[in-house]
Amino acid sequence: MTAVEIILCFLAISNLMFLLNLGLPHSLFAFGVKYFYTDLGCKFGQIFMRSSRVMVISQTCLLSCFQGVTLASTNPMWAGLKIKMQKYILLIIMFLWCLSITSSISSALYPVVSINGTELKYTFNAGYCLSVYPSKYLFELIGFISFARDGTFVVLMATASIYILVVLLKHRNQMKGKRSSDHSQDTTAELQAAKMVVTLVTIYVLLFGIENTIYFYQISLAKEANSALNDTRYYLSFYFSTAFPFILIAFNQKIKYKIRCT
Template sequence: MEIQHFIKGIVFSLTAFIGLCGNTLILMSLSSIAYQEKKIMPAEIILVNLAVSHLVLLITLGLPHSLYEFGVKYFKTDLDCKFDAYFLRVSRIMSIGLTCLLSCFQCVTLISSHPTWGLLKAWLQKNIISILLGICMLSMVSSISSALYPVINTNLTDQRPAFNLGYFYVVYPNRFVYQLIGFIMFSRDLVFMTLMALASMYILLVLHRHSKQMKGMRSTDQTNTAERQAAKMVVTFVVLYVLFFGIDTSLWFYQTSISNEGPPAINDIRHFLTFCFPSAFPMILITFNQKVRCKLTCFALKHSDI
Protein backbone atom coordinates (compact mmCIF):
# COMPACT_ATOMS: atom_id res chain seq x y z
CA MET A 1 0.00 0.00 0.00
CA GLU A 2 1.37 3.41 -1.00
CA ILE A 3 1.92 5.88 1.83
CA GLN A 4 -0.42 8.46 0.27
CA HIS A 5 -3.29 5.95 0.16
CA PHE A 6 -2.58 4.99 3.77
CA ILE A 7 -2.63 8.63 4.93
CA LYS A 8 -5.82 9.36 2.97
CA GLY A 9 -7.39 6.22 4.41
CA ILE A 10 -6.56 7.29 7.98
CA VAL A 11 -7.89 10.85 7.46
CA PHE A 12 -11.06 9.70 5.69
CA SER A 13 -11.69 6.92 8.24
CA LEU A 14 -11.27 9.19 11.27
CA THR A 15 -13.54 11.83 9.75
CA ALA A 16 -16.20 9.27 8.85
CA PHE A 17 -15.93 7.54 12.27
CA ILE A 18 -16.33 10.84 14.15
CA GLY A 19 -19.34 11.69 12.01
CA LEU A 20 -21.02 8.30 12.44
CA CYS A 21 -20.55 8.29 16.23
CA GLY A 22 -21.48 11.96 16.61
CA ASN A 23 -24.68 11.82 14.58
CA THR A 24 -25.73 8.61 16.33
CA LEU A 25 -25.30 10.34 19.70
CA ILE A 26 -27.28 13.36 18.49
CA LEU A 27 -30.08 11.10 17.27
CA MET A 28 -30.18 9.23 20.57
CA SER A 29 -30.11 12.46 22.60
CA LEU A 30 -32.91 14.17 20.70
CA SER A 31 -35.02 10.99 20.77
CA SER A 32 -34.53 10.72 24.54
CA ILE A 33 -35.42 14.41 25.03
CA ALA A 34 -38.60 14.00 22.96
CA TYR A 35 -39.56 10.89 24.94
CA GLN A 36 -39.03 12.57 28.32
CA GLU A 37 -40.76 15.83 27.40
CA LYS A 38 -43.58 14.04 25.53
CA LYS A 39 -43.13 16.49 22.65
CA ILE A 40 -40.61 17.54 20.06
CA MET A 41 -40.08 21.09 18.83
CA PRO A 42 -40.11 21.87 15.06
CA ALA A 43 -36.41 22.82 15.09
CA GLU A 44 -35.60 19.52 16.83
CA ILE A 45 -37.55 17.62 14.16
CA ILE A 46 -35.34 19.24 11.53
CA LEU A 47 -32.21 18.38 13.53
CA VAL A 48 -33.30 14.74 13.86
CA ASN A 49 -33.79 14.48 10.10
CA LEU A 50 -30.43 16.18 9.53
CA ALA A 51 -28.72 13.61 11.74
CA VAL A 52 -30.39 10.75 9.83
CA SER A 53 -29.44 12.20 6.42
CA HIS A 54 -25.86 12.68 7.63
CA LEU A 55 -25.67 9.06 8.78
CA VAL A 56 -26.86 7.86 5.37
CA LEU A 57 -24.36 10.16 3.63
CA LEU A 58 -21.48 8.89 5.75
CA ILE A 59 -22.46 5.25 5.21
CA THR A 60 -22.83 5.63 1.43
CA LEU A 61 -19.84 7.94 0.83
CA GLY A 62 -17.55 8.30 3.84
CA LEU A 63 -17.36 4.60 4.69
CA PRO A 64 -16.76 3.11 1.19
CA HIS A 65 -14.37 5.94 0.28
CA SER A 66 -12.36 5.31 3.45
CA LEU A 67 -12.27 1.51 3.04
CA TYR A 68 -11.25 1.79 -0.61
CA GLU A 69 -8.04 3.59 0.41
CA PHE A 70 -7.14 0.44 2.40
CA GLY A 71 -7.89 -1.81 -0.58
CA VAL A 72 -11.37 -2.87 0.54
CA LYS A 73 -13.85 -2.79 -2.32
CA TYR A 74 -17.15 -4.36 -1.27
CA PHE A 75 -19.37 -3.40 -4.21
CA LYS A 76 -19.76 -6.51 -6.36
CA THR A 77 -22.35 -5.59 -9.00
CA ASP A 78 -23.57 -2.56 -10.95
CA LEU A 79 -26.81 -2.69 -8.94
CA ASP A 80 -24.83 -2.21 -5.69
CA CYS A 81 -23.20 0.88 -7.18
CA LYS A 82 -26.51 2.30 -8.39
CA PHE A 83 -28.15 1.91 -4.96
CA ASP A 84 -25.17 3.49 -3.21
CA ALA A 85 -24.99 6.43 -5.65
CA TYR A 86 -28.74 7.03 -5.39
CA PHE A 87 -28.91 7.10 -1.58
CA LEU A 88 -25.70 9.15 -1.47
CA ARG A 89 -27.28 11.80 -3.68
CA VAL A 90 -30.62 11.72 -1.84
CA SER A 91 -28.92 12.20 1.53
CA ARG A 92 -26.77 15.04 0.18
CA ILE A 93 -29.79 16.93 -1.16
CA MET A 94 -31.66 16.27 2.09
CA SER A 95 -28.73 17.72 4.00
CA ILE A 96 -28.60 20.96 2.05
CA GLY A 97 -32.41 21.26 1.95
CA LEU A 98 -32.80 20.71 5.70
CA THR A 99 -29.98 23.11 6.55
CA CYS A 100 -31.70 25.73 4.38
CA LEU A 101 -35.03 25.02 6.11
CA LEU A 102 -33.40 25.27 9.55
CA SER A 103 -31.81 28.63 8.75
CA CYS A 104 -35.07 30.05 7.31
CA PHE A 105 -37.08 28.72 10.28
CA GLN A 106 -34.67 30.27 12.78
CA CYS A 107 -34.75 33.56 10.88
CA VAL A 108 -38.57 33.66 11.04
CA THR A 109 -38.48 32.68 14.74
CA LEU A 110 -36.23 35.63 15.61
CA ILE A 111 -38.47 38.18 13.87
CA SER A 112 -41.83 36.57 14.71
CA SER A 113 -42.84 39.55 16.91
CA HIS A 114 -44.18 41.20 13.76
CA PRO A 115 -47.75 39.96 13.04
CA THR A 116 -46.98 38.86 9.47
CA TRP A 117 -43.86 36.91 10.49
CA GLY A 118 -45.76 35.49 13.45
CA LEU A 119 -48.32 34.00 11.08
CA LEU A 120 -45.52 32.57 8.92
CA LYS A 121 -43.87 31.02 11.99
CA ALA A 122 -47.18 29.44 13.03
CA TRP A 123 -47.68 28.11 9.49
CA LEU A 124 -44.16 26.62 9.43
CA GLN A 125 -44.68 24.95 12.81
CA LYS A 126 -48.03 23.52 11.75
CA ASN A 127 -46.80 22.22 8.38
CA ILE A 128 -43.24 21.18 9.29
CA ILE A 129 -43.91 17.49 8.52
CA SER A 130 -45.40 18.34 5.11
CA ILE A 131 -42.40 20.55 4.31
CA LEU A 132 -39.99 17.77 5.31
CA LEU A 133 -41.88 15.31 3.10
CA GLY A 134 -41.66 17.82 0.25
CA ILE A 135 -37.88 18.11 0.64
CA CYS A 136 -37.64 14.31 0.79
CA MET A 137 -39.68 13.93 -2.42
CA LEU A 138 -37.56 16.58 -4.16
CA SER A 139 -34.42 14.72 -3.08
CA MET A 140 -35.68 11.36 -4.30
CA VAL A 141 -37.02 12.57 -7.64
CA SER A 142 -34.03 14.78 -8.50
CA SER A 143 -31.61 11.95 -7.64
CA ILE A 144 -32.97 9.41 -10.12
CA SER A 145 -30.29 10.29 -12.68
CA SER A 146 -27.62 9.32 -10.11
CA ALA A 147 -28.80 5.70 -10.27
CA LEU A 148 -28.64 5.43 -14.07
CA TYR A 149 -24.92 5.57 -14.83
CA PRO A 150 -22.79 3.98 -12.02
CA VAL A 151 -21.01 0.75 -13.00
CA ILE A 152 -18.49 -1.46 -11.22
CA ASN A 153 -16.11 -1.69 -14.19
CA THR A 154 -15.74 0.27 -17.40
CA ASN A 155 -13.50 0.94 -20.34
CA LEU A 156 -12.56 4.62 -20.19
CA THR A 157 -10.80 4.56 -23.57
CA ASP A 158 -14.02 5.36 -25.45
CA GLN A 159 -13.76 9.03 -24.38
CA ARG A 160 -17.18 9.14 -22.73
CA PRO A 161 -17.31 11.61 -19.81
CA ALA A 162 -16.93 9.76 -16.51
CA PHE A 163 -16.08 10.05 -12.84
CA ASN A 164 -13.72 7.50 -11.32
CA LEU A 165 -14.54 7.05 -7.63
CA GLY A 166 -12.24 4.03 -7.38
CA TYR A 167 -14.81 1.65 -5.96
CA PHE A 168 -17.10 2.35 -8.94
CA TYR A 169 -17.38 4.55 -12.01
CA VAL A 170 -20.06 6.96 -13.17
CA VAL A 171 -20.09 6.88 -16.97
CA TYR A 172 -22.41 9.25 -18.83
CA PRO A 173 -23.73 8.42 -22.32
CA ASN A 174 -22.54 11.70 -23.86
CA ARG A 175 -21.19 15.12 -22.96
CA PHE A 176 -24.59 16.85 -23.25
CA VAL A 177 -26.16 14.66 -20.54
CA TYR A 178 -23.02 15.03 -18.43
CA GLN A 179 -23.13 18.84 -18.57
CA LEU A 180 -26.92 19.06 -18.25
CA ILE A 181 -26.93 17.05 -15.00
CA GLY A 182 -24.00 19.10 -13.73
CA PHE A 183 -25.75 22.39 -14.48
CA ILE A 184 -29.03 21.27 -12.84
CA MET A 185 -27.21 20.13 -9.69
CA PHE A 186 -25.15 23.32 -9.53
CA SER A 187 -28.24 25.51 -9.96
CA ARG A 188 -30.25 23.61 -7.33
CA ASP A 189 -27.43 23.78 -4.77
CA LEU A 190 -26.87 27.46 -5.54
CA VAL A 191 -30.54 28.27 -4.82
CA PHE A 192 -30.44 26.46 -1.45
CA MET A 193 -27.12 28.03 -0.45
CA THR A 194 -28.28 31.51 -1.46
CA LEU A 195 -31.45 31.18 0.63
CA MET A 196 -29.59 29.94 3.70
CA ALA A 197 -26.91 32.62 3.31
CA LEU A 198 -29.54 35.40 3.10
CA ALA A 199 -31.37 34.00 6.14
CA SER A 200 -28.11 33.79 8.09
CA MET A 201 -27.11 37.34 7.20
CA TYR A 202 -30.47 38.58 8.48
CA ILE A 203 -30.02 36.51 11.67
CA LEU A 204 -26.64 38.17 12.20
CA LEU A 205 -28.23 41.58 11.67
CA VAL A 206 -30.95 40.83 14.23
CA LEU A 207 -28.37 39.57 16.75
CA HIS A 208 -26.24 42.66 16.21
CA ARG A 209 -29.21 44.97 16.79
CA HIS A 210 -30.21 43.03 19.88
CA SER A 211 -26.68 43.17 21.35
CA LYS A 212 -26.64 46.96 20.88
CA GLN A 213 -30.03 47.28 22.59
CA MET A 214 -28.94 45.08 25.50
CA LYS A 215 -25.55 46.76 25.95
CA GLY A 216 -25.12 47.70 29.58
CA MET A 217 -28.17 45.64 30.60
CA ARG A 218 -28.30 42.16 32.09
CA SER A 219 -30.87 39.85 30.52
CA THR A 220 -32.33 36.99 32.53
CA ASP A 221 -34.77 35.90 29.83
CA GLN A 222 -33.82 32.26 29.28
CA THR A 223 -36.08 31.96 26.23
CA ASN A 224 -34.34 34.81 24.43
CA THR A 225 -30.95 33.39 25.45
CA ALA A 226 -31.89 29.97 24.03
CA GLU A 227 -33.12 31.58 20.81
CA ARG A 228 -29.88 33.53 20.44
CA GLN A 229 -27.83 30.37 21.03
CA ALA A 230 -29.94 28.55 18.43
CA ALA A 231 -29.44 31.44 16.01
CA LYS A 232 -25.66 31.36 16.52
CA MET A 233 -25.69 27.60 15.95
CA VAL A 234 -27.61 27.97 12.69
CA VAL A 235 -25.25 30.70 11.44
CA THR A 236 -22.27 28.44 12.23
CA PHE A 237 -23.94 25.58 10.35
CA VAL A 238 -24.51 27.78 7.31
CA VAL A 239 -20.99 29.24 7.28
CA LEU A 240 -19.43 25.77 7.34
CA TYR A 241 -21.98 24.40 4.89
CA VAL A 242 -21.36 27.15 2.35
CA LEU A 243 -17.60 26.69 2.84
CA PHE A 244 -17.53 22.90 2.41
CA PHE A 245 -20.33 22.38 -0.08
CA GLY A 246 -19.62 25.65 -1.91
CA ILE A 247 -16.13 24.42 -2.78
CA ASP A 248 -17.51 20.96 -3.58
CA THR A 249 -20.20 22.38 -5.89
CA SER A 250 -17.71 24.74 -7.58
CA LEU A 251 -15.33 21.83 -8.27
CA TRP A 252 -18.25 19.80 -9.64
CA PHE A 253 -19.22 22.67 -11.94
CA TYR A 254 -15.60 22.96 -13.10
CA GLN A 255 -15.41 19.25 -13.82
CA THR A 256 -18.63 19.15 -15.81
CA SER A 257 -17.94 22.33 -17.78
CA ILE A 258 -14.23 21.95 -18.53
CA SER A 259 -12.85 18.54 -17.67
CA ASN A 260 -13.84 15.40 -19.59
CA GLU A 261 -13.04 13.04 -16.74
CA GLY A 262 -12.91 13.84 -13.07
CA PRO A 263 -9.22 13.81 -11.98
CA PRO A 264 -8.74 11.52 -8.95
CA ALA A 265 -7.25 14.33 -6.82
CA ILE A 266 -10.24 16.63 -7.40
CA ASN A 267 -12.64 13.75 -6.76
CA ASP A 268 -10.91 13.03 -3.44
CA ILE A 269 -11.16 16.69 -2.38
CA ARG A 270 -14.83 16.89 -3.40
CA HIS A 271 -15.89 13.76 -1.58
CA PHE A 272 -13.87 14.56 1.53
CA LEU A 273 -15.50 18.00 1.73
CA THR A 274 -18.91 16.39 1.25
CA PHE A 275 -18.64 14.37 4.46
CA CYS A 276 -16.72 17.01 6.44
CA PHE A 277 -19.92 18.90 7.30
CA PRO A 278 -21.83 15.81 8.52
CA SER A 279 -18.84 15.05 10.76
CA ALA A 280 -18.64 18.62 12.12
CA PHE A 281 -22.43 18.89 12.61
CA PRO A 282 -22.62 16.99 15.97
CA MET A 283 -19.80 19.03 17.56
CA ILE A 284 -21.44 22.33 16.61
CA LEU A 285 -24.83 21.15 17.86
CA ILE A 286 -23.40 20.01 21.20
CA THR A 287 -21.56 23.32 21.61
CA PHE A 288 -24.65 25.49 21.17
CA ASN A 289 -27.58 23.28 22.25
CA GLN A 290 -27.80 23.12 26.04
CA LYS A 291 -30.50 20.41 26.09
CA VAL A 292 -28.40 18.03 24.01
CA ARG A 293 -25.28 18.87 26.01
CA CYS A 294 -27.05 18.15 29.32
CA LYS A 295 -28.49 14.90 27.98
CA LEU A 296 -25.05 13.69 26.84
CA THR A 297 -23.60 14.67 30.23
CA CYS A 298 -26.30 12.58 31.93
CA PHE A 299 -25.49 9.64 29.64
CA ALA A 300 -21.80 9.93 30.49
CA LEU A 301 -22.40 10.17 34.25
CA LYS A 302 -24.83 7.25 34.21
CA HIS A 303 -22.37 5.00 32.37
CA SER A 304 -19.46 6.09 34.57
CA ASP A 305 -21.40 4.99 37.67
CA ILE A 306 -22.13 1.53 36.26
Protein backbone atom coordinates (compact mmCIF):
# COMPACT_ATOMS: atom_id res chain seq x y z
CA MET A 1 0.00 0.00 0.00
CA THR A 2 1.17 3.49 -0.81
CA ALA A 3 1.19 6.21 1.85
CA VAL A 4 -1.94 7.81 0.35
CA GLU A 5 -3.76 4.46 0.46
CA ILE A 6 -2.76 3.98 4.12
CA ILE A 7 -4.11 7.44 4.99
CA LEU A 8 -7.33 6.72 3.09
CA CYS A 9 -7.70 3.39 4.90
CA PHE A 10 -7.45 5.01 8.34
CA LEU A 11 -9.63 7.92 7.20
CA ALA A 12 -12.31 5.42 6.15
CA ILE A 13 -12.10 3.77 9.60
CA SER A 14 -12.40 7.18 11.29
CA ASN A 15 -15.43 8.09 9.16
CA LEU A 16 -17.08 4.78 10.01
CA MET A 17 -16.43 5.34 13.73
CA PHE A 18 -17.89 8.83 13.47
CA LEU A 19 -20.99 7.63 11.61
CA LEU A 20 -21.63 4.93 14.21
CA ASN A 21 -21.01 7.16 17.23
CA LEU A 22 -23.03 10.07 15.83
CA GLY A 23 -25.58 8.45 13.56
CA LEU A 24 -26.60 5.41 15.61
CA PRO A 25 -27.77 7.17 18.81
CA HIS A 26 -29.45 9.97 16.83
CA SER A 27 -31.27 7.51 14.57
CA LEU A 28 -32.46 5.37 17.48
CA PHE A 29 -33.55 8.46 19.44
CA ALA A 30 -35.55 9.67 16.42
CA PHE A 31 -37.50 6.39 16.54
CA GLY A 32 -38.08 6.70 20.28
CA VAL A 33 -35.34 4.31 21.42
CA LYS A 34 -33.24 5.53 24.36
CA TYR A 35 -29.65 4.72 23.43
CA PHE A 36 -27.97 5.72 26.69
CA TYR A 37 -29.36 4.61 30.04
CA THR A 38 -26.60 5.93 32.32
CA ASP A 39 -24.51 9.07 32.58
CA LEU A 40 -21.35 6.98 32.14
CA GLY A 41 -22.60 5.62 28.82
CA CYS A 42 -23.42 9.14 27.74
CA LYS A 43 -19.90 10.33 28.62
CA PHE A 44 -18.24 7.51 26.66
CA GLY A 45 -20.52 8.14 23.70
CA GLN A 46 -19.65 11.83 23.61
CA ILE A 47 -15.89 11.33 23.83
CA PHE A 48 -15.95 8.67 21.10
CA MET A 49 -18.05 10.92 18.89
CA ARG A 50 -15.87 14.01 19.45
CA SER A 51 -12.56 12.17 19.09
CA SER A 52 -13.63 10.38 15.89
CA ARG A 53 -14.69 13.75 14.45
CA VAL A 54 -11.24 15.19 15.18
CA MET A 55 -9.67 12.07 13.64
CA VAL A 56 -11.59 12.76 10.42
CA ILE A 57 -10.47 16.42 10.35
CA SER A 58 -6.81 15.71 11.17
CA GLN A 59 -6.46 12.85 8.68
CA THR A 60 -8.15 14.81 5.89
CA CYS A 61 -5.60 17.52 6.67
CA LEU A 62 -2.77 14.95 6.59
CA LEU A 63 -4.02 13.62 3.24
CA SER A 64 -4.07 17.08 1.63
CA CYS A 65 -0.67 18.05 3.06
CA PHE A 66 0.93 14.77 1.94
CA GLN A 67 -0.52 15.14 -1.56
CA GLY A 68 0.75 18.72 -1.72
CA VAL A 69 4.24 17.59 -0.67
CA THR A 70 4.09 14.79 -3.27
CA LEU A 71 3.35 17.25 -6.08
CA ALA A 72 6.11 19.57 -4.82
CA SER A 73 8.68 16.74 -4.56
CA THR A 74 10.61 17.97 -7.63
CA ASN A 75 12.20 20.36 -5.12
CA PRO A 76 14.95 18.50 -3.14
CA MET A 77 13.74 19.88 0.19
CA TRP A 78 10.16 18.71 -0.37
CA ALA A 79 11.40 15.38 -1.76
CA GLY A 80 13.21 14.75 1.54
CA LEU A 81 10.08 15.62 3.51
CA LYS A 82 8.01 13.28 1.33
CA ILE A 83 10.39 10.38 2.02
CA LYS A 84 10.24 11.03 5.77
CA MET A 85 6.44 11.25 5.73
CA GLN A 86 6.24 7.97 3.80
CA LYS A 87 8.60 6.29 6.25
CA TYR A 88 6.78 7.45 9.38
CA ILE A 89 3.23 7.64 8.04
CA LEU A 90 1.84 5.13 10.56
CA LEU A 91 3.50 6.96 13.47
CA ILE A 92 2.04 10.26 12.22
CA ILE A 93 -1.44 8.73 12.03
CA MET A 94 -1.11 7.21 15.50
CA PHE A 95 0.01 10.59 16.84
CA LEU A 96 -3.06 12.24 15.29
CA TRP A 97 -5.32 9.60 16.83
CA CYS A 98 -3.77 10.16 20.28
CA LEU A 99 -4.10 13.93 19.83
CA SER A 100 -7.75 13.51 18.84
CA ILE A 101 -8.56 11.46 21.95
CA THR A 102 -6.63 13.61 24.46
CA SER A 103 -8.00 16.88 23.08
CA SER A 104 -11.55 15.52 23.34
CA ILE A 105 -11.38 14.43 27.00
CA SER A 106 -13.19 17.60 28.12
CA SER A 107 -16.27 16.43 26.20
CA ALA A 108 -16.61 13.53 28.68
CA LEU A 109 -16.71 15.72 31.78
CA TYR A 110 -20.22 17.19 31.59
CA PRO A 111 -22.61 14.91 29.60
CA VAL A 112 -25.61 13.48 31.47
CA VAL A 113 -28.68 11.56 30.34
CA SER A 114 -31.11 14.01 31.94
CA ILE A 115 -31.20 16.85 34.45
CA ASN A 116 -33.88 18.61 36.48
CA GLY A 117 -34.51 22.19 35.49
CA THR A 118 -36.09 24.20 32.72
CA GLU A 119 -33.50 26.93 32.08
CA LEU A 120 -30.32 25.33 30.80
CA LYS A 121 -28.16 28.23 29.63
CA TYR A 122 -24.78 26.59 28.99
CA THR A 123 -25.90 23.33 27.46
CA PHE A 124 -25.60 21.33 24.25
CA ASN A 125 -28.77 19.29 23.86
CA ALA A 126 -28.58 16.19 21.65
CA GLY A 127 -31.94 14.94 22.92
CA TYR A 128 -30.72 11.60 24.26
CA CYS A 129 -27.79 13.28 26.00
CA LEU A 130 -27.13 16.69 27.55
CA SER A 131 -23.75 18.38 27.97
CA VAL A 132 -24.34 20.77 30.89
CA TYR A 133 -21.44 23.14 31.63
CA PRO A 134 -21.21 24.57 35.15
CA SER A 135 -20.33 28.13 34.07
CA LYS A 136 -20.26 30.47 31.10
CA TYR A 137 -16.46 30.67 31.35
CA LEU A 138 -15.94 26.91 30.86
CA PHE A 139 -18.66 26.79 28.21
CA GLU A 140 -16.93 29.44 26.10
CA LEU A 141 -13.34 28.35 26.89
CA ILE A 142 -13.83 24.73 25.81
CA GLY A 143 -15.82 25.87 22.79
CA PHE A 144 -13.18 28.33 21.59
CA ILE A 145 -10.33 25.81 22.14
CA SER A 146 -12.19 23.24 20.05
CA PHE A 147 -12.89 25.89 17.41
CA ALA A 148 -9.21 26.91 17.28
CA ARG A 149 -8.01 23.28 17.05
CA ASP A 150 -10.37 22.40 14.21
CA GLY A 151 -9.76 25.72 12.49
CA THR A 152 -5.99 25.10 12.45
CA PHE A 153 -6.45 21.78 10.66
CA VAL A 154 -8.87 23.32 8.17
CA VAL A 155 -6.54 26.24 7.37
CA LEU A 156 -3.67 23.78 6.75
CA MET A 157 -5.76 21.55 4.48
CA ALA A 158 -7.15 24.54 2.60
CA THR A 159 -3.63 25.95 2.04
CA ALA A 160 -2.38 22.58 0.77
CA SER A 161 -5.41 22.24 -1.50
CA ILE A 162 -4.90 25.70 -3.01
CA TYR A 163 -1.35 24.66 -3.89
CA ILE A 164 -2.65 21.40 -5.40
CA LEU A 165 -5.17 23.39 -7.48
CA VAL A 166 -2.38 25.63 -8.79
CA VAL A 167 -0.36 22.56 -9.82
CA LEU A 168 -3.40 20.99 -11.51
CA LEU A 169 -4.11 24.19 -13.46
CA LYS A 170 -0.50 24.36 -14.63
CA HIS A 171 -0.68 20.72 -15.68
CA ARG A 172 -3.91 21.32 -17.63
CA ASN A 173 -2.38 24.28 -19.46
CA GLN A 174 0.62 22.13 -20.39
CA MET A 175 -1.69 19.42 -21.74
CA LYS A 176 -3.70 21.76 -23.99
CA GLY A 177 -1.24 21.53 -26.87
CA LYS A 178 -0.86 17.75 -26.70
CA ARG A 179 -2.82 15.01 -28.42
CA SER A 180 -5.44 12.93 -26.62
CA SER A 181 -3.09 9.92 -26.65
CA ASP A 182 -0.52 11.99 -24.76
CA HIS A 183 -3.16 13.03 -22.27
CA SER A 184 -3.77 9.45 -21.19
CA GLN A 185 -0.05 8.82 -20.79
CA ASP A 186 0.41 11.90 -18.66
CA THR A 187 -2.62 11.26 -16.44
CA THR A 188 -0.97 9.72 -13.40
CA ALA A 189 -2.26 8.30 -10.15
CA GLU A 190 -0.86 11.36 -8.36
CA LEU A 191 -3.04 13.73 -10.39
CA GLN A 192 -6.14 11.60 -9.83
CA ALA A 193 -5.39 11.50 -6.11
CA ALA A 194 -4.83 15.27 -6.14
CA LYS A 195 -8.26 15.84 -7.71
CA MET A 196 -9.84 13.59 -5.09
CA VAL A 197 -8.11 15.47 -2.27
CA VAL A 198 -9.24 18.85 -3.62
CA THR A 199 -12.83 17.57 -3.86
CA LEU A 200 -12.76 16.20 -0.31
CA VAL A 201 -11.26 19.36 1.14
CA THR A 202 -13.61 21.68 -0.77
CA ILE A 203 -16.66 19.83 0.57
CA TYR A 204 -15.21 19.71 4.08
CA VAL A 205 -14.28 23.39 4.20
CA LEU A 206 -17.77 24.41 3.02
CA LEU A 207 -19.45 22.19 5.60
CA PHE A 208 -17.00 23.24 8.31
CA GLY A 209 -17.68 26.90 7.61
CA ILE A 210 -21.45 26.53 7.97
CA GLU A 211 -21.24 24.15 10.94
CA ASN A 212 -18.79 26.28 12.89
CA THR A 213 -20.73 29.47 12.20
CA ILE A 214 -23.61 27.78 14.03
CA TYR A 215 -21.23 26.52 16.73
CA PHE A 216 -19.73 29.99 17.21
CA TYR A 217 -23.24 31.41 17.58
CA GLN A 218 -24.07 28.76 20.18
CA ILE A 219 -21.06 29.42 22.39
CA SER A 220 -21.04 33.21 22.12
CA LEU A 221 -24.52 34.56 21.37
CA ALA A 222 -27.19 31.93 22.07
CA LYS A 223 -28.94 32.44 25.42
CA GLU A 224 -30.38 28.95 25.81
CA ALA A 225 -29.90 25.41 24.49
CA ASN A 226 -31.44 24.81 21.08
CA SER A 227 -31.74 21.18 19.93
CA ALA A 228 -32.60 22.27 16.34
CA LEU A 229 -29.22 23.99 15.99
CA ASN A 230 -27.46 20.92 17.35
CA ASP A 231 -29.32 18.71 14.88
CA THR A 232 -28.28 20.99 12.01
CA ARG A 233 -24.64 20.84 13.09
CA TYR A 234 -24.73 17.07 13.43
CA TYR A 235 -26.32 16.72 10.00
CA LEU A 236 -23.55 18.81 8.41
CA SER A 237 -20.90 16.72 10.19
CA PHE A 238 -22.66 13.55 9.11
CA TYR A 239 -22.77 14.60 5.45
CA PHE A 240 -18.99 14.54 4.85
CA SER A 241 -18.55 11.03 6.25
CA THR A 242 -21.50 9.86 4.15
CA ALA A 243 -20.14 11.41 0.93
CA PHE A 244 -16.56 10.19 1.53
CA PRO A 245 -16.91 6.66 0.06
CA PHE A 246 -18.65 7.94 -3.09
CA ILE A 247 -15.87 10.47 -3.73
CA LEU A 248 -13.28 7.75 -3.11
CA ILE A 249 -14.97 5.42 -5.62
CA ALA A 250 -15.27 8.19 -8.22
CA PHE A 251 -11.54 9.02 -8.22
CA ASN A 252 -9.78 5.78 -7.22
CA GLN A 253 -9.07 3.61 -10.27
CA LYS A 254 -8.22 0.51 -8.19
CA ILE A 255 -11.59 0.58 -6.42
CA LYS A 256 -13.40 1.21 -9.72
CA TYR A 257 -11.67 -1.82 -11.26
CA LYS A 258 -12.54 -4.04 -8.28
CA ILE A 259 -16.20 -2.96 -8.41
CA ARG A 260 -16.39 -3.64 -12.17
CA CYS A 261 -14.83 -7.09 -11.64
CA THR A 262 -17.31 -7.86 -8.86
